[in-house]
Amino acid sequence: MSGYPTLSLCMIVKDEEEFLPKCLESVKDVVDEMVIVDTGSTDRTVEIARAYGAKVYHHPWQDSFSEARNYGLQFARCDWILQLDADEELAREDAPLLKEILRAVDKVPEVNAIFVAIHNIFKGGVAKHYFQRIFRRGHGHYEGIVHNQLVYDGFAATSEIKVYHYGYDLSPERMERKFLRTSGLLHRHLEEHPEDTFSWSNLVRVYRSWKKFEKAVEIGEDVIARLRDKMSPSHWQMIAYDTAYSHMMLGDLDRAEELCREVLEDFPKNLDVLFTLAALRMKQERYQEAIETFREFLRARKEEYRRPRFSYLVVDSYGFEDRAWFNIGEAYRLMGQPSLAEEPYLLAIRHNPKMGIYYRNLAALYGRSGRGEDQISVLERARNEGIGEGWLFWELGFAYWRKGDLRKAEEVYREGLSHDPEDPDMANALAQVLLDKGDVYEAGEVLERSLKGNSDHIGLLLTLGLLRARRGDREGVMEVVRRVGALDPPNGVYKDLGKLCRAIGEWEKAVELFERYLPGNPQDVDALNELASCYARMGKHRAALEGYKAVASIDPRHPGLKDGIRMLRSML
Numbered sequence: 001m002s003g004y005p006t007l008s009l010c011m012i013v014k015d016e017e018e019f020l021p022k023c024l025e026s027v028k029d030v031v032d033e034m035v036i037v038d039t040g041s042t043d044r045t046v047e048i049a050r051a052y053g054a055k056v057y058h059h060p061w062q063d064s065f066s067e068a069r070n071y072g073l074q075f076a077r078c079d080w081i082l083q084l085d086a087d088e089e090l091a092r093e094d095a096p097l098l099k100e101i102l103r104a105v106d107k108v109p110e111v112n113a114i115f116v117a118i119h120n121i122f123k124g125g126v127a128k129h130y131f132q133r134i135f136r137r138g139h140g141h142y143e144g145i146v147h148n149q150l151v152y153d154g155f156a157a158t159s160e161i162k163v164y165h166y167g168y169d170l171s172p173e174r175m176e177r178k179f180l181r182t183s184g185l186l187h188r189h190l191e192e193h194p195e196d197t198f199s200w201s202n203l204v205r206v207y208r209s210w211k212k213f214e215k216a217v218e219i220g221e222d223v224i225a226r227l228r229d230k231m232s233p234s235h236w237q238m239i240a241y242d243t244a245y246s247h248m249m250l251g252d253l254d255r256a257e258e259l260c261r262e263v264l265e266d267f268p269k270n271l272d273v274l275f276t277l278a279a280l281r282m283k284q285e286r287y288q289e290a291i292e293t294f295r296e297f298l299r300a301r302k303e304e305y306r307r308p309r310f311s312y313l314v315v316d317s318y319g320f321e322d323r324a325w326f327n328i329g330e331a332y333r334l335m336g337q338p339s340l341a342e343e344p345y346l347l348a349i350r351h352n353p354k355m356g357i358y359y360r361n362l363a364a365l366y367g368r369s370g371r372g373e374d375q376i377s378v379l380e381r382a383r384n385e386g387i388g389e390g391w392l393f394w395e396l397g398f399a400y401w402r403k404g405d406l407r408k409a410e411e412v413y414r415e416g417l418s419h420d421p422e423d424p425d426m427a428n429a430l431a432q433v434l435l436d437k438g439d440v441y442e443a444g445e446v447l448e449r450s451l452k453g454n455s456d457h458i459g460l461l462l463t464l465g466l467l468r469a470r471r472g473d474r475e476g477v478m479e480v481v482r483r484v485g486a487l488d489p490p491n492g493v494y495k496d497l498g499k500l501c502r503a504i505g506e507w508e509k510a511v512e513l514f515e516r517y518l519p520g521n522p523q524d525v526d527a528l529n530e531l532a533s534c535y536a537r538m539g540k541h542r543a544a545l546e547g548y549k550a551v552a553s554i555d556p557r558h559p560g561l562k563d564g565i566r567m568l569r570s571m572l
Contacts, residue, residue, distance in 0.1 A: 005106040006078035016086035024052040026089035037072040066142035091162035112139040113156035122168040126319030197235040216246040234312035275317040287331040322352035424454040469503040529560040
């Protein structure tokens with residue numbers, strides 16, 4: 001572009017056919033040339049690069065990112081160099097900003113590098129840090145075999161040009177390979193440079209991210225003890241944060257809090273440490289303090305959004321506003337103040353409408369408060385957002401069922417089964433709704449299909465027993481009772497079995513099952529009422545009367561009590 005300095009894209013790649021097209025597409029109209037060094041790809045990486053007009057050079061991998069990057073710099077011919085990895089892309093809306101910043105700094109010979117804002121995308125959040133990804137050709141090179149650093153002449157300008165990095169949003173297998181490679185290179189580097197606190201901070205972070213918390217604590221505490229006075233402020237904050245987080249995950253909350261407080265004394269706006277301290281207080285059940293600390297985090301995050309501050313830190317919690325609001329809601333719920341939890345839950349959803357747990361907990365709050373329509377509304381909102389988790393269909397279907405809308409309940413359960421046809425609980429719920437609708441034949445088909453792969457599923461068997469009871473199949477019901485009893489079910493199941501036996505007039509067996517259930521649940525008036533009615537049917541009137549007295553002492557308004565007494569009087 002006339003009037004603008006020229007820009008070379010320089011990359012090193014290996015087997016990047018999945019990510020490379022998105023990367024090159026994001027810069028094809030921004031850079032003047034693409035220089036790509038391939039270190040041994042066996043997939044379509046080279047073919048893709050050439051399709052975008054890149055100059056491709058082959059170079060064997062030497063276990064050093066800096067060596068490979070420096071090799072490629074010799075082929076660049078433009079005024080400035082942009083360095084990207086294949087799993088990154090330039091924010092399309094920032095292309096004009098990049099060109100304007102280049103034109104401005106090109107006129108200042110003392111400035112030879114430009115920091116950009118790297119947004120690391122991972123499951124459930126976004127982390128942010130700044131890195132020098134643009135530099136004047138001939139005035140910079142890389143050092144370090146891993147997490148290589150740009151060494152440049154003069155000064156660097158800062159910018160908010162965004163680069164999105166997707167390298168942490170990979171499958172568990174690929175992340176495992178990545179961590180193994182990175183930790184191995186870092187250990188090798190640190191053997192030769194034992195006081196390199198930048199590499200130590202990266203190693204602690206690798207183990208923390210890898211969930212090797214014991215190793216992260218071991219290394220972090222050792223480095224703090226040996227090199228605290230030699231650390232830069234950013235290295236100290238990162239090592240202390242990762243070590244504190246690892247302590248928290250291991251249950252050592254006191255040491256974790258001690259490290260957090262030490263950092264916040266000098267750096268009170270450190271987002272990661274604020275969030276970790278708030279999470280600690282949740283674990284310590286200091287809920288009011290947790291709320292205050294999460295709100296302090298949110299104030300600092302809002303300030304950062306309005307006026308971004310350059311920092312050498314990697315900020316993991318950059319995109320954690322939703323988590324902070326959700327935890328505030330949780331704290332209010334756990335403090336027994338559900339009315340105060342509603343707004344934080346809604347704010348969590350507003351910040352991240354794709355997180356299922358936010359809808360689930362808000363819906364549960366509405367359900368406990370008797371706000372059935374609001375519960376259905378929030379669950380439908382989650383459904384419309386494309387959240388396909390099994391709990392959603394289960395709870396939404398149940399909400400419609402409880403409301404008496406069997407048609408909608410059936411629709412939701414069928415959708416749930418379309419997402420997971422092997423889910424026996426969803427099949428069981430659908431069968432029960434069909435039974436309530438009177439579709440006995442189809443309910444039987446649903447049960448039969450699901451029981452083929454889940455022959456010991458107690459819920460399916462109980463619904464099968466209910467279906468047989470409605471058909472008047474006494475022997476079929478007793479077969480179900482025997483099958484379920486042989487599974488040594490939880491105590492609550494004996495009540496369900498007793499009700500099945502009562503439904504087909506097997507009074508003695510029903511009494512046996514209710515009497516097995518009630519010692520663990522002596523205040524269950526429904527079971528007591530069922531037991532009393534069985535005694536009445538058997539002609540054991542005194543026992544029946546004692547049962548109804550027990551019901552009356554617990555709940556004198558129980559709906560079955562008057563009918564039971566009336567039946568007993570007619571018998572006498």
